[in-house]
Amino acid sequence: MGTSYSIKASTLPDSLTPTEINRQVKEVLGKVNGQMSTYQKDSELSLFNQNTSTDWVSVSPELYEVIKEALKISRLSNGLFDVTVGPLVNLWGFGPQEMSLSPPDDTLIKEKLNQIGYKHLIIKDDRFFVKKDFPELYVDLSGIAKGYGVDQVALLLERLGVINYMVEIGGEIRVKGKNNQGQPWQIAVEKPTAEKRMIEKILAISDTGMATSGDYRNYFEVDGVRFSHTIDLRTGRPINHKLASVTVLSETSMEADGLATAFMVLGPDEGYKFAEQNHIPAFFIIKSDKGFDELMSTAFIESKKVTK
Known part of the structure; x- marks a missing residue:
């Protein structure tokens, strides 16, 4: 997944060692990578993308589950979260290829927009079959698969009898029970600055998934203009608003991951309305002339997760 992971458990069953847990965790993450990576040319997802057929394709239950969840979030967000955005992500230099560090031509942007749309990705209900209705459709699960990986590691720990844990992969998190105190x-929710790592808020959470999305790590600049890796499908261009980061709490890290991506496209005003309408616990950090402002959805405030 191109990132690090961290696992903490306050107690372990007598029969388990950290070494054995780590061995099994690596197996789980290797399987997720082998199914959903766009960087791995022989992954299940890459093979689906390379397939130019518009016929039904049988996929693993795991890949089917993530695509199904992605399509659910796409419908909820009116397509602002869209796993078919890959051609534009790649065009802007944020995909598997080397970053170009220059904005693409408008004609190319329009061309790629015509190759995108979650409604062109179709699943057969509970049959583990997926198809695309035109050959060029390209699926990129990087906005949700990392959260799925977190959930799979969490489920592994529970199968092993670990009841108090924290799993983190590249900033996406799932926690259960209590820490060793x-x-x-x-x-910690990070202050969204590229220069220095600092804490904005500390959340006290249990039995939940959490994901943070922001524009302050993966970007390039040209003539003082920042181009973020998050693409707005309404324009075909990187987002251009004052939302610096958003943190979402959800039952699963997978759902939190996808929703956080959708919020980053929506921006602070539309994002807050979306959170209120759908009762989503969301914490927004917004750029201002004085630094950053904070905004919390009603569901986030009611969750009573903020400690300081």
Whole structure:
């Protein structure tokens, strides 16, 4: 997944060692990578993307589950979260190829927009079959598969009898139970600055998934203009608003991951309305003349997760 992972458990069953857990975790993450990576040319997803057929394709239950969840979030967000955005992500230099560090031509942007749309990706209900209705459709699950990986590691820990844990992959998190002080897990939300790593908020959470999305790590600049890796499908261009980061709490890290991506496209005003309408716990950090402002959805405030 091109990132690091961290796992903490406050207690372990007597029969388990950290070494054995790590061995099994690597197996789980290797399987997720082998199914959903766009960087791995022989992954299940890459083979689906290379397939130019518009016939039904049998896929693993795991890949089917992630695509199904992605399509659910796409419908909920009116397509602002869209796993077919890959051609534009690649065009802007944020995909598997080397970053170009220059904006693409408008004609190319329009051309790629015609190759995108989650409605062109179709699943057969509970049959583990997927198809695209035109050959060029390209699926990129990087906005949701990392969260799925977190959930799979969490489920592994539960099968092994670990009941108090924190799993983190590249900033996406799932926690259960309590830390080794017998308190909810204390999770920091980072201040969205590229220069120095600092804490904006600490959340006290248990039994939840969490994801943070922002524009302050993966970007390039040309003549003082920042181009973020998050693409707005309404324009075909990187987002251009004052939302610096958003943190979402959800039952699964997979759902939180996808929703956080959708919020980053929506921006602060539309994003807040979307959170209120759908009762989503979301914490927004917004750029201002004085630095950053904070905005919390009603569901986030009611969750009583903020400690300081």
